[in-house]
Structures are given as structure tokens and as C-alpha cells.
Amino acid sequence: MGANPRSRLGRSDGPRKGCRTMPSNRVTIGNVELVSLSDGNGDRDPVETFPDSTREQWAEYPELLDADGHVHPRYGTAALRSGGKLIIVDTGLQAPDGTLLDDMRANGIDPGAVDLVVLTHLHPDHVGWNLTDGKPTFPNARYLAPRTDWDYWTQPSVLEASAHVQDQVMPLQDLNLLDLMDDDYNITDELKTMATPGHTPGHTSIAISSAGQRGFILGDVAHSPAQAHYTDWNPVFDIDPVRSRKTRHGVIDRLETEGPLVSAGHFPHPGLGRFVRREGRRVWQGI
Numbered sequence: 001m002g003a004n005p006r007s008r009l010g011r012s013d014g015p016r017k018g019c020r021t022m023p024s025n026r027v028t029i030g031n032v033e034l035v036s037l038s039d040g041n042g043d044r045d046p047v048e049t050f051p052d053s054t055r056e057q058w059a060e061y062p063e064l065l066d067a068d069g070h071v072h073p074r075y076g077t078a079a080l081r082s083g084g085k086l087i088i089v090d091t092g093l094q095a096p097d098g099t100l101l102d103d104m105r106a107n108g109i110d111p112g113a114v115d116l117v118v119l120t121h122l123h124p125d126h127v128g129w130n131l132t133d134g135k136p137t138f139p140n141a142r143y144l145a146p147r148t149d150w151d152y153w154t155q156p157s158v159l160e161a162s163a164h165v166q167d168q169v170m171p172l173q174d175l176n177l178l179d180l181m182d183d184d185y186n187i188t189d190e191l192k193t194m195a196t197p198g199h200t201p202g203h204t205s206i207a208i209s210s211a212g213q214r215g216f217i218l219g220d221v222a223h224s225p226a227q228a229h230y231t232d233w234n235p236v237f238d239i240d241p242v243r244s245r246k247t248r249h250g251v252i253d254r255l256e257t258e259g260p261l262v263s264a265g266h267f268p269h270p271g272l273g274r275f276v277r278r279e280g281r282r283v284w285q286g287i
């Protein structure tokens, strides 16, 4: 979800029981196939996580709260088939009980078949499975990260305090497996990056356009379905909260207007749906 979630991580539920087939975690957008995968869930106090929010406001979302009033943000990954390539977007947290590789196996996705790993940003819950025991988890893949995030996280003072970058990003550079992307980068003819800064300086989303259909991989522009309505709420992890809030409003307004299918990695499994307006209030409508 953001910086240092490991220290706050409670249990990991994995994909919620009974949800793996219903609702479906597999959709097509034109000729692009998207499979939503999970590396487990965190366990957080929602008001501590979103200091702009109140418990009364959270009570409007009982479906997001457990018996203790906590939220369980998912550590999501999207697997995409586009242009003959198997691409995964973000690699979860790799907590001791992380489920990503099990979930890939359950969905028939072989880590050895992955051509490209795209990182929306370089927070620990998005780079966690880049390597396993110092070796690339996806042995035949190249890894792609936003240049602006790379420049930020590799500043000596930041890098020194960021074990996850030292462990899960720098070795890729040493192994010559890492490429850096600028804004509006064409991953394939159907997948184009879009700068969505604020959460981190180089935070990047991905627009999908194929055969007249559209999709959008949100990354950490939003962390909870409640932000469909409470779009001002910044999570404590945003590096530049003012910019993050502006980005969030701009992106979600546009997603509401244009209506593409959205993949939201921290939303409840499978995190696929649309931002829609219902009785004057913008809501997340999961598929």
C-alpha cells in the first residue's frame, strides 16, 4: 500500500475464499486479456491510514470493514496478455505468507513465461517478488520502472533508508534486467503508460486500448473504493499529498466520464470495476 507496510502487516488472507471464480478475476478488453492476482491482504486501521477520514464516514462502507473496524487492502498484481507478450504489472509485497506465486499457479500463469514486469512505482508492496532469494522470480523477463521513480529512490539519502529498493530493485540493475520508461511509453501497441504523480514522484498508471475497448490500471492513484466519493482522502503513504490529491481527482473524474474497465490493485479482490455515479454519489462498481 505504501512505505513500510511490512511493519504494519497483520495477517494475510490471500484472495478471499469463494471469490476466485465469482466474481471473475479474468476479463478481456478488446484483444487484451487481464487476470487479476493477489499477494495477500494487509490489516490496517482506516482512520490512521487515511487521516482525512472519520469513523462515521467509514461506517458508510460496512463491506470494507471487519469486526474490528479494520480494512484489508489487497496487494494486487495484474497479468496481461497483449501483443503476444505475457506482462505482469507490480509484484506484490512478498510477505512471509505472500500468495502471489500460488495465485499465479492457480491461474495457469508460469513465472518462467513472463516476458515483462512493469512496476507502477517503487514502493515495497509493488516490487516484493521482483527477486526471490536474490534471483529473478521471473527468469525470462525484463523489468520496466518509471525513470522519475528510479531517480527519486536511488538518491543516496533515500536509498539508504529503503531496504526494499536495495533488495528488490538495485539487483535488477546489476543483472542488467532493468529498463527505465519515460511518460507516455508504449509497452505494446495496446498498453500505454500515463504519469500519475504524487503518491510517488514517478507513479505511473497504464491505459489499455484495444479493438475499440478501453481499460485502465490504476496503480496507487486510489487505495480504497471509498475514495470514489471521498476523493480528497490521502493515504499516509503519499510522498506529495497535494499533487496526489490533484492527480486522484483528475484521473477518477476522467474514468467516471469515459467509463473504462479499471483494475485497482489495492481494492478488494478482484479489484475490477468502474467508477460510476449513483444517485448523485460517485461509487466503485465492481464487476
Ligand SMILES: [Zn+2]
Residues within 6 Å of the ligand: 001, 002, 123, 125, 126, 220, 266
Ligand atoms: Zn501500494
